[in-house]
Amino acid sequence: DGGITQSPKYLFRKEGQNVTLSCEQNLNHDAMYWYRQDPGQGLRLIYYSQIVNDFQKGDIAEGYSVSREKKESFPLTVTSAQKNPTAFYLCASSMFAGGFTEAFFGQGTRLTVV
Amino acid sequence: EDKVVQSPLSLVVHEGDTVTLNCSYEVTNFRSLLWYKQEKKAPTFLFMLTSSGIEKKSGRLSSILDKKELSSILNITATQTGDSAIYLCAVKPNYGGSQGNLIFGKGTKLSVKP
Numbered sequence: 071d072g073g074i075t076q077s078p079k080y081l082f083r084k085e086g087q088n089v090t091l092s093c094e095q096n097l098n099h100d101a102m103y104w105y106r107q108d109p110g111q112g113l114r115l116i117y118y119s120q121i122v123n124d125f126q127k128g129d130i131a132e133g134y135s136v137s138r139e140k141k142e143s144f145p146l147t148v149t150s151a152q153k154n155p156t157a158f159y160l161c162a163s164s165m166f167a168g169g170f171t172e173a174f175f176g177q178g179t180r181l182t183v184v
Numbered sequence: 185e186d187k188v189v190q191s192p193l194s195l196v197v198h199e200g201d202t203v204t205l206n207c208s209y210e211v212t213n214f215r216s217l218l219w220y221k222q223e224k225k226a227p228t229f230l231f232m233l234t235s236s237g238i239e240k241k242s243g244r245l246s247s248i249l250d251k252k253e254l255s256s257i258l259n260i261t262a263t264q265t266g267d268s269a270i271y272l273c274a275v276k277p278n279y280g281g282s283q284g285n286l287i288f289g290k291g292t293k294l295s296v297k298p
Contacts, residue, residue, distance in 0.1 A: 074226075103285065103286075105288075110193075110290060111290060112272065112288040112289055112290040112291055113227075113272065113274075113286075113288040114288075115285055115286070118285055128285065158225075160226070160227070172218055172229045172232050173229075173286060174229065175220075175226040175227045175228075176226055177225040177226045178225045178226060
């Protein structure tokens with residue numbers, strides 16, 4: 071089935087650790103995005119990538135890093151510099167058809183710092 | 185600063201009721217407005233609106249954009265318990281001829297009681 075797969079669904083991190091969230095899509099979409107969702111905050115953009123080997127910071131990029139070595143993959147690393155990483159992380163992708171279309175989302179990863 | 189504001193933030197209704205969710209925006213160079221439904225994890229796409237006054241409809245859901253008022257409404261008629269979800273509004277701006285990324289509101293949490 072075509073879609074966006076995020077893993078793991080739940081992740082626990084000790085303070086001071088880096089962790090990497092996986093996002094893979096088989097929709098052949100050009101653009102991929104990472105959002106963070108906190109209760110009552112809506113979705114906030116962390117990083118996005120419109121083509122392979124290129125990515126841009128979103129509104130809340132501090133403490134995060136990404137790579138886009140393959141079109142289908144856009145992993146997000148939450149570093150120890152991110153002071154409040156407990157949140158729900160959503161990956162999304164969209165295609166370019168005369169302009170980027172609506173974004174399709176994965177099922178999310180819930181990250182908890184213990 | 186670009187922003188999207190949704191109201192109400194939460195709403196409780198009974199099955200069979202009709203509800204109207206509101207979304208207003210302040211965005212430089214508006215391109216499109218999107219509605220998503222988020223039940224448990226992944227937001228699912230509902231509508232994309234680009235032209236003022238043209239209603240988009242899907243079953244019991246409909247939405248319309250008013251560019252003059254910088255707003256959109258999402259109507260749900262004959263609500264069912266399965267409509268319980270967070271409804272997200274997002275706006276895509278144009279930045280210097282290229283598309284900006286989605287700017288999300290905080291969402292409206294709808295609870296439909298049997």
